[in-house]
Amino acid sequence: MQNMIDVDQLDVRPVEDQLTLSKWYEFENAQAEKGEVLTEKTAQYIVLFGARLAGTTLKAFLDALTLMHIVPHTVCAYQAHPDLPIGVAIKAGLPAGELPKSDIRHAAKKLGCQGAILPNLPQLDIPGLLVMDMDSTAIEIECIDEIARLADVYDEVASVTAEAMAGKLAFSESLHKRVAKLQGIELSLISPLKDDLPLMMGIKQLCEVLKTKNWRLAIASGGFTWFAEALQERLSLDHVYANTLEIDAQRLTGRVIGDIVDAEKKAEVLNALRERYTVDTGQVIAIGDGANDLVMMAAADLGVAIHGKPKVVEQADAAICEGSLLQLLHFMTVPLPREY
Template sequence: MPMLNMPSLDQLDVRPVENQLTLSKWYEFENAQSVKEGGLAEDSAHCIVLFGTTITGSILLEFLNALALVNIVPTQVCAYQAHEDLPAGVAIMAYFPSGEWPKSDIRQAAGKLGCQGAILPILPQLNTPGLLVMDMDSTVIEIECIDEIARLADVYDEVASVTAEAMAGKLAFNESLHKRVAKLQGIELSLISPLKEDLPLMLGIKQLCEVLKAHQWRLAIASGGFTWFAEALQSRLDLDHVYANTLEIDGQRLTGRVIGEIVDAEKKAEVLNALRERYEVSPGQTLAIGDGANDLVMMAAADLGVAIHGKPKVVEQADAAISEGSLLQFLYFLTVPLP
């Protein structure tokens, strides 16, 4: 796509950026050619995305100034519409200082402007069928199911403390799972049936799944939670597969044990790799989302791993993050126009 000359930065004003830049058109900064001729390695050029609120020309200018303070050199910019229900986002092609990957600088600079920001190591495309593997608890749904079961059984404090340790990476997942499930022994299924029937979806997840399915994407849940709940979500979200742990039941009561293979961090990554191979997913089109330490192996195995309202350790290690707002914003990572 041919480049357009970037309007002078001092002409950017308080109007929304889409009123000042033509959507889906890449503009070159005045320094672009000299930067390219300056001997910078091509692989030091990356895409930064700015999203999450109405971005004005003034906000864009402040963000560009913040990039300059950490020696990031922008060469091209593009405003784009990820979805009709989302404000326009901004993509910036830029060169980074050698050997640096300043994710925290980008996030902090965006946050100060009321936005969110991320560096994309790749540019997956919505229009190319792909694979999205999702954690369930606190990612697809707003709750941790085991904590809610424990609340109903008056053992919430005991279970929640173990959950917190596991999600923060301070306790091996398998050990924490067995410890927590043991505290649920004797709970009647009738007590937790209403929870299964009315799982609170994370804002935007249903709409996101609908958009992805309309573009022939494969969707799966790989969860350290329980099949009882994951299977309830399968039809609601039109998922192709669900993988989770199975609670043992005896006489309509929980026995306090988990049966079958445990879906832990390594198993989640195995699921992702197996589905990528099964569906012959194109390079760069395998994505994973999650919020806890148990999701990091899966996210690292994906072409793009995104933290969703994640714990600090997860946000730090993820390729990108959505820390507030609707999961429909995930489309900002799939709709950046190719330069």
């Protein structure tokens, strides 16, 4: 690798004015320890994204990594998508022990950015699989809470929802308790909600990009088929899996029929789709926001918390804590160094 950079020379100009995009640079100064050789197994990739990056911001982030005893070896600026600010990837050696995921996030946040360590580098140009939670992930709302609001039982349902999403109540138990409170609600009352579900910012554009790259897209949701199926056409989804509300005489009965899509079922869906489409290793991503998404996210090659609860952000491989879901592309477009 012939490209070299002196971190001390980075200035206030945008990073793309100081680093050629998609080129990896070695460090000329003490940021990297020359004696250590990274291999595919020992290397870790750290990404910094979410705001327009100045060279001084990159330098401050590299300094923060050094304080964590992380040894940056090479750095690369890249454009994940024309509508996103330039991101930066850093190939580094990490100290033994637990990955400092939260430290990376906090260091990036202090600089007005977001940061993550990527255990795998899924590649956008290779077909893959994205499995998404629906409520508060693909869409901005929790559908059951909104139904309850329309039926004037919101406070009762929301308190149970909060317990479930925080992992304090088994999902299947909470689902039955919440749905029971919806007994007697007329479908005509909730039809406008189904017809105008508020998409999470960037999700439609993300799905459009992935479909052009031959990715398979699926929703695995603890929500309801009534809403998931409404999203299927809007987002060009290949599959949707969700819970089925029982309906009688155009009213909700307060019961769920069929198998419950809980945390374990979501992971089963992901693994079944991985096998069905013979997805390459490293090319399966799962995204979600709640505790019932953690098993699915752990089963994926990359599990990403989306505006997630603290427990989920802490346990996920990576997180997008603010802004557009299109930023998921920062995790899928890191240029591969030649020696990788």
